[in-house]
Amino acid sequence: MAALTAIREVALAQARELARRGRLAEAGELLDEAYHDTEPDTAYLDLRARVHAQQGDLARADECWAQAQRLSPENTEYAAARRRIARMRTGRRLPPILAAGIAGLLVGAVVTALLTGGDDEKPPAAATAAPSAPAPSxxxxxxxxxxxxxxxxxxxxxxxxxxxxxxxxxxxxxxxxxxxxxxxxxxxxxxxxxxxxxxxxxxxxxxxxxxxxxxxxxxxxxxxxxxxxxxxxxxxxxxxxxxxxxxxxxxxxxxxxxxxxxxxxxxxxxxxxxxx
The missing domain is CATH 3.30.1330.60 (OmpA-like domain)
Known part of the structure; x- marks a missing residue:
């Protein structure tokens, strides 16, 4: 059991690093393989939800956070993440052209709050931050x-x-x-x-x-x-x-x-x- 736990801890760490590098599909595959033979825990569900959110799949992200919330109802971060998703998905009820544009901005900016656990009531800093210049090298x-x-x-x-x-x-x-x-x-x-x-x-x-x-x-x-x-x-x-x-x-x-x-x-x- 201890060895299995260690393997999953390593897989979680590697998946976080892959997600930070933008290699979202690989991060998801690593997580799913590490947990394929057991019931998911909150660590897996939270990180899997973040990967789904970065990929723009808000429905599956919400499902993962909902499951994590059932396992750990005292954790307020899962509920806060689900509220953010609810607001993001509400924006998609606009006319198709506007909804697509706003959804893209939300996934690109508001998801930052989902991943960093930002204040549920404040707009994410990423929404107003100026784009960084590419590194000269x-x-x-x-x-x-x-x-x-x-x-x-x-x-x-x-x-x-x-x-x-x-x-x-x-x-x-x-x-x-x-x-x-x-x-x-x-x-x-x-x-x-x-x-x-x-x-x-x-x-x-x-x-x-x-x-x-x-x-x-x-x-x-x-x-x-x-x-x-x-x-x-x-x-x-x-x-x-x-x-x-x-x-x-x-x-x-x-x-x-x-x-x-x-x-x-x-x-x-x-x-x-x-x-x-």
Missing amino acids: LASAEDVLTGLDVTMPGVRARRTPGEITVTFDRGLFAGDTTLTRDGRALLARLADRLKPQAGRLRLTVLGHTDDQPLRAGGPYAGNMELAEARAATVREVLHERAAVPTAAVTVSALGPAVPPNRGRAARTVSIRISAV
């Missing part, structure tokens, strides 16, 4: 990722705005934190692709495991600890081979939650690459 950062080719046999690269997610077709580890020969070779080739831009990259290495419990008395208390140790192993390889600064690499663990592969192939990591 944004174009060059995008150029770094555009010119970064990490696709090779055994490696899958999925590009989203501002990030490349790298996964591997096979498991990288023979057991615990020992890399297979093929795994070390794949990481070496990947590091060679990263090295020319090593000073411009920021990496997040996520450790994965299969769903088998670890033997008692082993070096790791559970799959989460093993997953984090695997991520740290890969961080060191990339640091040594690609000269990526250790401070630019974050390690985290998903353990057996939402693995990129199944079975022995789940003994791996995922790497998220962004530019600075």
Whole structure:
């Protein structure tokens, strides 16, 4: 039970980070996978509602907050969020052209209050805030990722705005934190692709495991600890081979939650690459 709770806590943290980056579909998928075999708790329902709200799906957001309200009636934030949604949905009863415009503004501005728990009676600051200017280095950062080719046999690269997610077709580890020969070779080739831009990259290495419990008395208390140790192993390889600064690499663990592969192939990591 404790291990399952830890997995969900990690999934919640990762989903929050994905949502902050605007990767809403991935955040929703991660949450749903982590909670697919159990009754949802308020932490899941609240974050899932926020993701739905950011996506503009106010009906489903309201359903999630209503369920959270039933589980925790003393929590006033859920009721406040539902009142905001009721006001937002009321605006959609206007003529179609006006309703569409106002709904877009509401989702873009008022949702900020839903996500930050703003005062229920005050207009959200985002509604009057001037749009921020793009960072001067944004174009060059995008150029770094555009010119970064990490696709090779055994490696899958999925590009989203501002990030490349790298996964591997096979498991990288023979057991615990020992890399297979093929795994070390794949990481070496990947590091060679990263090295020319090593000073411009920021990496997040996520450790994965299969769903088998670890033997008692082993070096790791559970799959989460093993997953984090695997991520740290890969961080060191990339640091040594690609000269990526250790401070630019974050390690985290998903353990057996939402693995990129199944079975022995789940003994791996995922790497998220962004530019600075």
